[in-house]
Amino acid sequence: AQKITQTQPGMFVQEKEAVTLDCTYDTSDPSYGLFWYKQPSSGEMIFLIYQGSYDQQNATEGRYSLNFQKARKSANLVISASQLGDSAMYFCAMREGRRGSARQLTFGSGTQLTVLP
Amino acid sequence: EAGVAQSPRYKIIEKRQSVAFWCNPISGHATLYWYQQILGQGPKLLIQFQNNGVVDDSQLPKDRFSAERLKGVDSTLKIQPAKLEDSAVYLCASSPSRQASTDTQYFGPGTRLTVL
Numbered sequence: 001a002q003k004i005t006q007t008q009p010g011m012f013v014q015e016k017e018a019v020t021l022d023c024t025y026d027t028s029d030p031s032y033g034l035f036w037y038k039q040p041s042s043g044e045m046i047f048l049i050y051q052g053s054y055d056q057q058n059a060t061e062g063r064y065s066l067n068f069q070k071a072r073k074s075a076n077l078v079i080s081a082s083q084l085g086d087s088a089m090y091f092c093a094m095r096e097g098r099r100g101s102a103r104q105l106t107f108g109s110g111t112q113l114t115v116l117p
Numbered sequence: 118e119a120g121v122a123q124s125p126r127y128k129i130i131e132k133r134q135s136v137a138f139w140c141n142p143i144s145g146h147a148t149l150y151w152y153q154q155i156l157g158q159g160p161k162l163l164i165q166f167q168n169n170g171v172v173d174d175s176q177l178p179k180d181r182f183s184a185e186r187l188k189g190v191d192s193t194l195k196i197q198p199a200k201l202e203d204s205a206v207y208l209c210a211s212s213p214s215r216q217a218s219t220d221t222q223y224f225g226p227g228t229r230l231t232v233l
Binding site: 004033035037042043044045046047050091093095104105107108109110 | 150157158159160161162165173206208210220221222223224225226227229
């Protein structure tokens with residue numbers, strides 16, 4: 001079974017609009033972390049935002065926020081006020097295990113976001 | 118703070134040839150990861166080091182891939198001999214491995230390998 005599912009291969013959004021990128025996950029571990037990364041065409045993976053399974057509030061980092069619905073096992077990324085530079089591939093990833101344990105990240109297949117002028 | 122460095126950025130080789138990639142993690146980061154990213158997919162972990170010891174190499178094709186992290190700092194990943202299906206971007210990442218809730222992994226720019 002897929003541990004991380006991103007059902008939107010591609011998304012389009014108008015500049016200055018908000019966009020939500022979907023991510024669902026599957027784990028039986030009560031302790032886990034969820035990450036979103038951005039990968040522009042240059043290839044580097046850029047860390048955007050993190051949500052821990054025990055965090056009570058949704059994570060926010062500037063224009064990025066994470067809509068964490070634990071019961072539904074979803075961790076959608078919301079980008080507000082989209083900019084042309086946001087056009088990139090976006091990956092959702094999960095790390096299972098206790099806090100601080102050096103466990104591997106499992107990535108989804110990604111969503112290609114295109115911001116239209 | 119300098120990021121994760123990787124070289125070369127691009128490499129083209131013929132099948133059955135050998136190739137090596139180099140990675141220098143962020144200073145002070147104890148954990149180093151090598152990922153393989155095939156076009157259109159998310160990265161897949163090949164091997165994880167904690168200092169100079171291997172933590173996880175369960176997905177490393179050991180008949181042709183090898184990696185080392187001597188002295189617990191920089192690392193090399195080698196493919197010998199290469200196959201067509203090894204064409205991918207090879208990403209190196211590092212993390213502090215502090216006892217913190219995030220322990221975020223920071224990635225280098227990657228090496229794009231094309232096997233002809």
